[in-house]
Amino acid sequence: MASIANLQRITAKDLSELILAEAGSQDPSYAIVDVRDDDHIGGHIKGSINIPSRTLEAMIPTLLRKLESKQTVVFHCALSQQRGPSAALRYLRETEVSRPGVPPSSSETEVEAAAEGAIEKAKQEGQTVYVLDQGFVGWQELYGEDDRLTSGYxxxxxxxxxWG
Structure with a gap:
């Protein structure tokens, strides 16, 4: 069953290699969603989209449309222990729940089944959803001062x- 504990993780090194491999691309195959709130100050991964966790619920329909063509979607927060994984799971659940045949008022069991189905569907359709291991804290330790990978550091x- 899909849960925060079994979401796929991506290391900062692997994400940096993906970013550098597609540097200069007008339409990269990946998207990075930063769900930090006030702690977004002080830097962010270059090209990431900041959707504060407190606004995620309202932004999910926009994210679904905006990211549907991406092969890789990476979510993160400061440490990727709570907000980032929760956002990734919410995104996965909505990719399935928003499909015809799964009503928005589904029970928790139906939503969990839908989330599991969403992970499989995303893999089959070529979209993989990750959580950045160690979040921005880990990222900035390695790449904070690398302006090819980090902005506003x-x-x-x-x-x-x-941060703090």
Whole structure:
């Protein structure tokens, strides 16, 4: 059964290689969704979309349309322990629930089954959904000062390893 615990993870190294391989592409095959809220200050992965977790519910229909052609979708927050994985799971569930035949008012059991089906459907259709391992905290430790991969980085905000 689909849950936060069994979502696929991608390392910062693997994501950086994907970004660099498609550098300059007008329509990259991937999308990065940063669900940090106020802690978005101090830098972000180049090309990422910031959808604060508090607005995710309202933005899901837009994300579904915007990301439907992407082969890879990566969600993250600061540590990718709660908000990032929750957003990825919500996205996966909505890809299935929003399809005809699965009413929005489905029971929790039906939604869990739909989420499991969504993961399989996404794999079959070529879209893979990941959570960035260690979130932006891990990312900035490796690539914060690499302007090919990170935008708006402010080292002084990350001097202790975590924004704040």
């Amino acid at each position: 402010r080292k002084e905000l990350w001097k202790n390893g975590y």
